[in-house]
Amino acid sequence: MRIATLVSCMVLTSALGCGDPLRDRRVELLGEEDANFPADERHRPGQPCTWCHNAYEGAKPEMSVGGTTFFQPPDPEEPPFIAGGFVVRLLDSDGKTINLQANACGNYWATPDQFDPVYPMRTRILANVDGDLVVNVGMGTRIGREGSCGACHTQQKTPFSPGPIIVNAPDPANPPFPPAATDCPPPRFAPDMNARDFTFD
Amino acid sequence: MRRLLTLLALFSLAACEQDYNPPFAIPCPPLDVEETTVEEFSQVSSLLEKRCGTLDCHGSLYRPFKLYGKDGLRNFLPEEYSDPELAQANMTFAGGLPTTVEELDLNRRSICGLEPEKMGAAMAGEIEVTELLFLQKPLGDIDCTGREDEGCARHKGGQVFIGKGADDTVCVKGWIVPPFDNGACSTAIAVD
Numbered sequence: 001m002r003i004a005t006l007v008s009c010m011v012l013t014s015a016l017g018c019g020d021p022l023r024d025r026r027v028e029l030l031g032e033e034d035a036n037f038p039a040d041e042r043h044r045p046g047q048p049c050t051w052c053h054n055a056y057e058g059a060k061p062e063m064s065v066g067g068t069t070f071f072q073p074p075d076p077e078e079p080p081f082i083a084g085g086f087v088v089r090l091l092d093s094d095g096k097t098i099n100l101q102a103n104a105c106g107n108y109w110a111t112p113d114q115f116d117p118v119y120p121m122r123t124r125i126l127a128n129v130d131g132d133l134v135v136n137v138g139m140g141t142r143i144g145r146e147g148s149c150g151a152c153h154t155q156q157k158t159p160f161s162p163g164p165i166i167v168n169a170p171d172p173a174n175p176p177f178p179p180a181a182t183d184c185p186p187p188r189f190a191p192d193m194n195a196r197d198f199t200f201d
Numbered sequence: 202m203r204r205l206l207t208l209l210a211l212f213s214l215a216a217c218e219q220d221y222n223p224p225f226a227i228p229c230p231p232l233d234v235e236e237t238t239v240e241e242f243s244q245v246s247s248l249l250e251k252r253c254g255t256l257d258c259h260g261s262l263y264r265p266f267k268l269y270g271k272d273g274l275r276n277f278l279p280e281e282y283s284d285p286e287l288a289q290a291n292m293t294f295a296g297g298l299p300t301t302v303e304e305l306d307l308n309r310r311s312i313c314g315l316e317p318e319k320m321g322a323a324m325a326g327e328i329e330v331t332e333l334l335f336l337q338k339p340l341g342d343i344d345c346t347g348r349e350d351e352g353c354a355r356h357k358g359g360q361v362f363i364g365k366g367a368d369d370t371v372c373v374k375g376w377i378v379p380p381f382d383n384g385a386c387s388t389a390i391a392v393d
Contacts, residue, residue, distance in 0.1 A: 141272045158294055159277035159295070160262070160274060161256065161294065
């Protein structure tokens with residue numbers, strides 16, 4: 001009996017020891033699911049998708065890349081709002097490319113089966129203008145390793161972030177896209193990984 | 202007898218004294234000797250900021266080898282650390298101010314501080330510049346296959362420099378061992 005208990009304890013301890021405290025902690029900081037919205041393709045706009053949608057955390061579908069597009073109203077005091085319907089084009093170092101259609105809540109993603117990028121990767125956001133895809137904004141830097149756009153594109157511009165992914169509008173007072181669907185959850189964003197509140201207990 | 206022993210003890214202590222006055226300096230190509238050195242390293246830094254210093258790689262406070270710059274990690278004031286509005290007012294955010302001279306100096310120190318002894322040897326021409334870890338890694342020269350348990354430091358970002366004879370490597374080499382190749386730097390920086 002004692003041996004069985006000892007063995008059980010050892011197995012349990014080994015299993016607990018297999019966790020990744022860094023990944024677990026950063027997911028914990030993303031907070032609970034918003035109870036007012038379903039946990040579907042619209043959920044958690046702004047947050048880093050692949051932090052949960054990966055083989056380790058197990059959220060389905062598994063994602064290799066994912067993010068959310070926003071628009072900044074002309075008044076800088078106003079917070080950015082979700083801009084849906086754009087196309088995010090990715091180009092990896094093997095020359096592979098893919099166009100990802102952002103949904104009505106601005107969320108876009110690729111599964112590893114669709115796109116398994118070789119880093120570094122480049123990206124452009126395209127707008128559908130009269131049936132043609134036209135470059136709206138290009139990312140100034142390469143992406144070195146992070147599949148979640150929201151990991152770097154956090155809520156505010158800081159010494160560690162350029163702020164959210166913002167699409168352009170020729171006339172910012174009348175953006176050429178509809179406002180986000182009313183059933184989109186409010187943006188949540190990721191904790192700034194460099195900020196003081198990101199600590200390991 | 203006691204005086205003799207005291208004197209002997211004092212002499213022994215004096216013999217152990219070491220002069221710590223001269224400052225210990227890590228060998229590093231200077232930044233502020235003349236205007237050209239700032240311009241030259243600015244080119245090298247631009248290349249490294251673009252290829253290595255993105256926010257998800259070496260533009261992170263968590264990396265031992267940190268790079269600062271316009272589109273990546275910024276050199277921030279303590280007050281800006283927890284006050285994004287102040288950072289925004291001062292343009293000290295990723296994508297804000299152009300890379301500052303202070304950030305150039307931090308990048309220079311970051312490079313030279315990585316392997317100070319080898320940097321001195323490379324500057325003196327005793328070893329090849331490409332033997333420095335900060336070039337071995339982006340050149341993809343470290344093969345850790347079968348040596349993962351030996352603490353082999355593979356480069357997670359893979360090969361981000363084209364090759365030893367390519368413009369990117371020539372640009373960096375020319376900063377450490379002159380002559381500086383302005384053309385190689387410009388060409389390397391222009392690569393998308």
